[in-house]
Amino acid sequence: MDGTVLVADDDRTIRTVLTQALTRAGCRVHATSSLVTLMRWVEEGKGDLVISDVVMPDGNGLETLPKISAERPGLPVIVISAQNTIMTAIQAAEAEAYDYLPKPFDLPDLMKRAARALESKRRLASQKADTTEAPQSDSDLPLVGRTPQMQGLYRLVAKVMNTDLPVLITGESGTGKSLIARAIHDFSDRRTLPFVVVSPSDLQGADGPAQVVARARGGSILFDEIADLDDEAQGRIVRMLDAFGDSAPRVMSTSQGNLMERMESGGFRQDLFYRLGGVTINVPALRERVDDIPLLAEHFLARSEQGSAPRRIAGPAMDLIRAYSWPGNVRQLENTVRRLVVTATEEQIGLADVEAVLSSQPEIEPLVGGGDGEKLSASVAKHLRRYFDLHGGALPPPGLYTRILKEVELPLIEIALDATGGNQAKCADLLGINRNTLRKKINDLDIQVTRRRKLM
Secondary structure, rough: OOOOEEOOOOOOOHHHHHHHHHHHOOOOEEOOOHHHHHHHHHHHOOEEEEEEEOOOOOEEHHHHHHHHHHHHHHHHHHEEEOEEEEHHHHHHOOOOEEEEEEEEEEEEHHHHHHHHHHHHHHHOOOOOOOOOOEEEEEEOOOOOOOHHHHHHHHHHHHHHHHOOOEEEEEEOOOOHHHHHHHHHHHHOOOOOOEEEEOOHHHHHOHHHHHHHHHEEEEEEEEEHHHOOOOOOHHHHHHHHHHHHOOOOEEEEOOOOOOHHHHHHOOOHHHHHHHHOOOOEEOOOOOHOOOHHHHHHHHHHHHHOOOOOOOOOOOOOHHHHHHHOOOOHHHHHHHHHHHHHHHHOOOOOOOOOHHHHOOOOOOOOOOOOOOOOOHHHHHHHHHHHHHHHHOOOOOOOOHHHHHHHHHHHHHHHHHHHHHOOOHHHHHHHHHHOOHHHHHHHHHHHOOOOOOOOOOOO
């Protein structure tokens, strides 16, 4: 890796770690805790890459991005931030940041992105940046999370929101599919136009679809739970989409079920499936992003207080909230927190309060605390059985063997590399495979091989 990197962060530890890592990788580094100093360096022509925090003592890093773009078109900026919300990712994308990572971030991951940014700078040195003003944030938007699953979702939303591609949003009930659709509309170029949620009754009658298009006026149309529509309604949608003119609305749809499997089994029209699936966004279930549960619980708690005395959730109570599997996902968690605000008698919500509320919820096996001593094979078998059960009476899509092996192989190699400090010879010996085989797998799986360290 070659180039000069400008680092702006008010945390001295982060500045030190990034300076050391980038220097070892062959870069020259200038680090500062001031956006004013950063801009002076940019104006002086220094730097091939900027890595900047958002909240700084003398300003907002996102607001500095248009200035950097105006002064140095094509200078890539990687934004790092502890503000782990969808709005941060959207604002970073709209301000034309090269990339965005939430804190805490994985240092090897950041180094990999920095290398790509420097290579991009060399290829596209004169690329002009777009400085469109980002929309105002909405602090009530409950799409928050710092887990990799949600951060990946945020980045995908930011990339597709101003395209004309149809969007299919999948996920279990209560995960926030409709909120994702609304966010795509509200922060896109169509935000001043109507957002129309289509019901089955809207499609009835000879002129029903035409009235839907007229109501949208070039805005966005959402088909909520598209899989629930019968074949006649699906056919009306196909004809409606084929009749779109020049001022066509943006089309989005949501589905709890797997539309591809429905299509393959004859339960969903093939022609409609391919018209709706331009981009598929899968919203993870809450049990798949356990580390976001405390963050969401605190968010809902603050929103439920509504001017009353501040409440907080005790440590053991939060542990139980985190351990529960939340089959109703974010919606169930929000309703549970609202109920706790009403039923808890003390300022601090305790373990007994949470136990009392969850006792009336579905008895689902907790995510943590119930598998001590369980063999790995039994744990894997449990997850595989649940994967088959999610498909109901149908079989999973073909290629299951390869998909499962890849999902196991990637974390196995990454964890083994972590344990051996990135030493490939030791890692190969630990795994019991040839070093050339390990090197090929590392390349195939796109695993970054450096001294692997988690930055908190």
